[in-house]
Amino acid sequence: MEALVGILTGGGVIIVIIIVLLALLFGGLRSSILFTVKTQENVIVERFGKFLRVAKPGLNTKIPFMDTLTKPISLRIRQLEVNIESKTKDNVFVTVPVAVQYVIREESVQDAYYRLSNPEAQIRSYVFDTVRSALSGLDLDAAFESKDDIARSVEATLSTRMQEFGFHIVNTLVQDISPDQRVRDSMNSINAAQRDRVAAQSLAEADKIKRVTQAEAEAESKRLQGEGVAAQRRAIAMGIAEQYEMLKQVGIENTAEELLLMTQYFDTMQDVARNGRSNVLFLPSNPSSVGAMGDEIRSALLQAQAANDTINGDSTPVNPAEPVDGEGNSREHIERLRAEAKERARRAREEARRNAEGAAQSAREHFGE
Template sequence: MGNLLCCVQVEQSTVAVKEGFGRFEQVLQPGCHCMPWFLGKQVAGHLSLRLQQLDLRCETKTKDNVFVNVVASIQYRALAEKANDAFYKLSNTKTQLQAYVFDVIRASVPKLNLDDAFEQKNDIAKAVEEELEKAMSAYGYEIVQTLIVDIDPDEHVKRAMNEINAAARLRVAANEKAEAEKILLIKRAEGEAESKYLSGMGIARQRQAIVDGLRDSVLGFSVNVPGTTAKDVMDMVLVTQYFDTLKEIGAASKSSSVFIPHGPGAVREVASQIRDGLLQASHH
């Protein structure tokens, strides 16, 4: 009906290319336009001005000889002021874009190791965008955004990378565990040393208290009983302690002590040893 009435309608976000007898005349903006077909006027075609996206998957090789699939997304659109170039100069826009993208990716990625390629995805995307912008602007297209969505190595490579990462983490965990055990051993040794030190101090104080008590007993007995010597008093004190010890052992219902043949006379030897020790200590 539009052709019969010599009218044509152009949709929003779209432009139409008007020709007269097969020659380009003008770009028709959205709206209704007069198109007298009997004068050789016609619409050669329509061109969308909407943002379009092209997803590509390019296989290439890194510097360390790892084959990867680089997934890229190209967002582009035709320029209204250059609609005639976009309509006439390119027969297949997506094929042209793909050729440029593959060329840049296969020139950039082989210069990088696999780890560097993952880290420099933005640099690769920027290089692709700059090359596309320079090439496609002559054809009436604008490159809005270029994204490197993913870098996908072979499955065996990914498994090997995961194993390397796992081994590194296990090594770190082993080092941390060893450090923890080392600290534990050091603290335990420090605790044992402190315990033995305190125990030694306690034994030394105990022995000092015994010596002081014996000395006081000897002095007191010598003062109260004239004519007694220190040796006599020491012998009596030791014999008294000897019988007190036997009494305590005998009073225990479940005593596990073993007696060997001995007699109170053996106390004299013990008294002699203690007396000699006291004399040497006082001499020093």
Template sequence: MLPAPFIITILIIGLIIFASFFMVKQQTAAIIERFGKFNAIRHSGLKLKIPFVDRVAGRLSLKIQQLDVIVETKTLDDVFVKLKVSVQYKVITEKVYDAFYKLDYPHEQITSYVFDVVRAEVPKMKLDDVFVKKDDIAIAVKTELNDAMLDYGFDIIRTLVTDIDPDPQVKIAMNRINAADREKTAAQYEGDAQRILIVEKAKAEAESKRLQGQGIADQRREIARGLEESVDVLNRVGINSQEASALIVVTQHYDTLQAIGSETNSNLILLPNSPQAGSQMLNDMVASFTASNQIGEAMKNQKEKKKDA
């Protein structure tokens, strides 16, 4: 069995060896102090220090970190709004000493600068401009932070305005305005559509009436041509123009009656409608034609007498 002093000596040596080595993780910097004074900076790997003389005063991450800052401020049109600004930053490798010794609370320092810049920029803008120019706000924050934090060993990688949250009553009012604008636009489109339908319907009706009138004109022209041919045929067999016209009218009268009679659902009534109607119509027409010819002949004779006188 080993003597107790030997065992104690081995334990002390093991403790000294154990205290002489330490590990530093990747993307991390360890600050070594000797008797309370800065001595060295150690980066990733297995490192050696003098036990009981040197100590690891602290460790700083060299990774990119993000700090979210929520700032409440007022816009130019007196609307209170909350902005969420995300600041991405990291410790500069060459300035680990400044980052560790010059600044105790970097988060609070960055937050203070974000508050200062946002509350200086947003009150110059209206609410709508805040949404449109949020990138300008982010750039202003990044510029101010870079100038201020570079001396402390921090590099500002990027700043982003990730959220803009107006007062709830303002959001309700904005939604109502947007809804009203959309309803107005929809009403305008509906009115335009109705106007187009009315115009096109009017054009269609006008074209229909034009074609209808043209058809009626063509129909009457053909009827007149047919009547003229019918009168010529009757004249060739010894029937004069008056009698031929009367005969054609009577024939059309009976054709019309026949056509009406063939319609089962017709409600048309012709007055007079007696069996003697055709004969009476013929006699009236012959008498009218005879009287017309007599008047014409009398007027012609009167004009000739005036000329002879």
């Protein structure tokens, strides 16, 4: 009987122990023994306030009442925005927004948690110091051109300083360099003036090229016109020579020059009437003027005819005292008469030419503009 009571008593104790263990596992003490860590996070386990280990993502255990957990430490890339107000070398105050992307290295979670109480404030201090040092030696224009250099300088400084604390600087971006609104307006005015000057220079160059091209075209046109006029005059001269030869061939040798002068005179009148710039043609106001021109032309023709008759035959009487040939004229007298006849013919031709030219000039004056 006593043995049975002992068995029952021992069994009850075991059952109580099992019940307590189940209560601990599935009751309120479960959260004190088991805990989970999410992906891209770490948790530091401390025992009585002393660092014990770093809990990785997944299911982890700890001893209740002895071990404590810190807040989850994120291993994702984070970005810190820093707005810095500084002064350039030419005493212009600018605002420089800087974005710093950083991450805690997984193997340095302990250093990142314990060595810096406020890592963001530490990063801000380094960024302020680096950017202000860089801008103090640059003018405003040079600062705009050196924006990437400033970003690289900030990144190099942060990487060196923050690496020992367990932080890795992924990237540093200088987003903008923004001066005061009045300074920006002044810069825009300067840029606009420079662009206007460049535009004016371009227009002047274009106009210069246009004028030079036009001058070259006009010079070439005048050169070609001169060649055309020369060719025209050469053709006219050749035509006159051919006409003169044709007149000589048909027997009009002595009056050929007078006929050509008359032809040139009438050609001049036709050219004045055809190519005049005015639609009005002025003629002599009375019949006597027209008659005078006709008399000049007629006189020139008669003088030319008289010269021709003189050359063909002379009726000058022979002096009886002089030796004569078989026809009753001495040789010297005949030679003298011939010379005088040739001289009179030459003078008559010259007079006819001058009269014809005078008539042509009168025609130009009467019929011109």
